[in-house]
Amino acid sequence: MGMEKTVAIQSAKAFVAVHCGAGFYASHNNSLFISLCRSVCSEVLRTLENGSSAVEAVCAAVVALENNPLTNAGVGSNLTRDGTVECDASVMESSNNLFGACGAVKGVKNPVLLAREILHQQMSPRDGLVAPMIFVGDGAVQFAKSQNVETVDLSFHQTEPRLKKYNEKKRSLHCVDTSTASGAPNDAESELDTVGAIVVDMHGVIAVASSSGGVAFKYSGRIGQAATYGAGIWCETVGADGFACCVSGTGEQIIQTSLAKAFCDALQQDDVSLESEVSSAFLNSKRITGCHPRYMGALVLQVSDWLQSAKGFLHVVHTTPGFCWAMASSNRKNPQAQLSRLLLPRDASSSTNVQSVAVLGYSV
Template sequence: MNALRPLCAALLLLAAVPAFAAESPATMLVIHGGAGLERNGTSEADEAGMRAAITEALRKGHEQLAAGKPALDAVTAAITVLEDNPLFNAGKGAVFTHDGRNELDASLMDGATRMAGAVAGVHHVRNPILLAREVMQHSPHVMMAGDGAEKFAKERGVELVDPSYFRTERRWQQLQRALKEDAAGQAHAEPEVARHFGTVGALALDAKGSLAAGTSTGGMTDKRYGRIGDSPIIGAGTYANAQCAVSGTGWGEFYIRVSAAHEICARMAYLKETPAQAGAAVINQEIPAMGGDGGAIVLAANGQVGMPFNTEGMARGWIGADGVPHVALYSDESLALPGEGAVAP
């Protein structure tokens, strides 16, 4: 019996070790730059610019994760890069409404706490994703809109710009073509999803195993009457909990009607589907069955990734703990998913 005492003591000591020896989960950052991308009308220079921007956003977000920062920091860092790039329909590259204005929406959600913040219909906020974070962390509310949101932005020191900052000739000409078609009673030449192509989003898994999701958009070309899509609506365009994070891009009316982002996470929770399976069921089956289209990015707490979309292209990418960016634009481009050797979509 005495001979067993040293062994028992050793086993008790080992039992106390896992709390210190357990490995941290591998970090992950996933980004989209919008579904609806089409080769026809997209120049080689624009393609190269989008690839470079997605790569830069991945690296900026990865810097945060590598420094031990929370998933929220990685998401906001990545989305800010894309909001500042006129190639995407968010921030600087926002499309124009029917009245010739730029109206910006964004949302952010922390999966660990399920705290969320969102803004809609703002006209002067350079980086709406940063204002969404302020709403989440420094107000008792989840969503603010219009003038009230901008007053709060001013109080919180969020950068405001003259509306002219958002004007780009490319987006202005898109509106002019749409207005001519409206006046002539013609159907729009651009596919519906292409009219709001470029919505951006990011998901992150940090070293503590926490998830976060964010989405930012300029809305829909030629939209009227204060229309708001899915991007700033928690559960529709953005959602995160302890197991799942989602950011959507596409025809927002349909994403709202099916609560797309939450629906994907619910399928993962209750049907035990993978991000790819749950994402495909909602994005490539449920939404098209109703007449919509688009895409999404999905990230699980175990690092698995899904990138479903049903348009010709969706700018997308991911970066793991090794810091190597993986980027693709079109549906016929193979993009190996982390840890699976699979391709997306």
């Protein structure tokens, strides 16, 4: 059902973890996804050790994932029913609990950088108004341009594989939403969701970010968990402890359960395991409507007294067939990476794979 691992932890200063999305991974692409996660961790760790802030570093990680056409974020995103790309993204920081997000955005090169700008604007509200947390649609694009966030032609994020897949689905489903279709992709294709990252900087500040092209063949204007407060990402500091989570999977189910916050809340309770929380808050939740399989994958970080001892644990959780992730730290500069696979039973919603990995827990 699941496994947990605890390893002695050594002091460290910086940490980064990333994932390429929960979903179906084509077997011939395994090494490409693992290599991508490793390279992003290595690069972001260097920036952290050179003094980058948590927000800047976590956004740099997600930008690297958005710019790679392998992922369903930024370049290579899924197409809507109308044949366009609409992206969601968000970022959150533990020191001030600020959250910035954008949704259903067209033509913004790196949506996570727009989310970062929305977060930054909250630090210095203008005109005496409450600063917005979330921008969507055309308003988000207008705001991006006003803040010099790079915009691109609407075709920029489209790739030939996504266009081919879109045309095939349009012909075969006759404009029926793919979320109602049965069956899983064959082994020649990958079906992935939201990418994400968590970092801890040299000052012990935690930041988390997420970006997504959304479900394939979605309705235009649809918003997923990557742009929803408490659902796709969460981080906070409670005393000397810090918590962060980024979630990928079926957006509507994740929104209905506010899953990222639910996982962080669970880690603050002594008598609740993360595996039991997956079961109660997601797999068996009465908040989720419909009969579709319950798909999610998450990185959940817990740290304690970071500046003194850098104690922490990274939990890797998924109910999808695959979940590719990696982590690196000042004590483990060679990133640990894995494409975790789960053999689903006929009732896919009843299966969980839970791993608890000690953060920075290996000798260097």
